[in-house]
Amino acid sequence: MRTPARVALVAALLSLTACGGQAQVNSGAPAVGGSPAVQAASPVQQTVDFGAQYHFADGVTVLVSAPKSFRPSTSAYPRSARAVAFEIAIHNDGDQPYRLSALSVSATAAGTAAKQVVDSTQGYSGIVDAGKDVPPGRDVQVTLAFAVPEPPSAMRLSLRPNATSSVVAVYCGSA
Template identity: 50%
Template sequence: MALARTGKIMFTAGLLGLAVACGVPKAHDGTAALGVAGSPAGAGVSASQAGNDLKFGADHRFTSGLTISVGSPKSFRPSPSAYPQSPRGAAFDVQLTNDGSTTYKLSGFTVTAAVEGTPVKQVVDTTQGFTGITDAGKDVQPGRSVHVTLAFAVPREQTRLRLQIRPSATEALVVTYCGPA
């Protein structure tokens, strides 16, 4: 019972931190769920306390020993064969490093993204190499890392993008990265 209450308190603290750093989202705020994996993007930048938003380029280490690094967004123009069609995309290098003592199941990793409170979709553009997680069924052994590049549809003009990352469905903590894209 105390564990459930602690989880609720941590979740509420995370939402408050998100509202302060990225602004209060609109009432219709949503997210677009998608799978993810990781790469060496942002090594050397430390994460702040749980519940606080991180800047792109920062690392976050979960109590399980899993460390997530999300690099700064790189703007690109999606090809004609990309889905969904968008005037612009923002691509992120993500690295997951398993410094824990147990195997990490990559299939549980999810990322949601929103621009100004509106959910955005992951861009799949095989022409440019944006294919999402191709090894979602892969297990990451202790001491190993996985790299993935994810891309999202964003408006033509620069905007503020919020990525929320959850390492597994059983993890109560959601880490939020927020910044210009």
């Protein structure tokens, strides 16, 4: 295995274990000389604490607040006894407009995928301006909510600015 591939593999494994996740490694076809080449099937994960910011190489900087617990209203979808909300600040440091619809956000709570909650009564409507561009030097705030179990548990919020990003910022903490 070549040294850069080993470094990427070790970084991915360390970032996964920092949040308590399990690493998955996909091996590709053998390289010249018969030794297996490891190819990254997914982007490198960079672990970040809630409340901190992460700067992606393409010029997008994100800052995710600590989770705020709330009880969804009866009109919320999907129904959940408890949810947490995150303020996500996105700043475009790049030289091109950033298309907000390219943002990918997913969450897990207690090791299980968490569903996004839409609760318009309480102001959690998802990304309402997804069709808009964020001009260079400007920023936008998005508030997203996710259904979580009653007792506080380990929470991971993964953000990727676009489908071609080689890095996923994984925010970790308790919610």
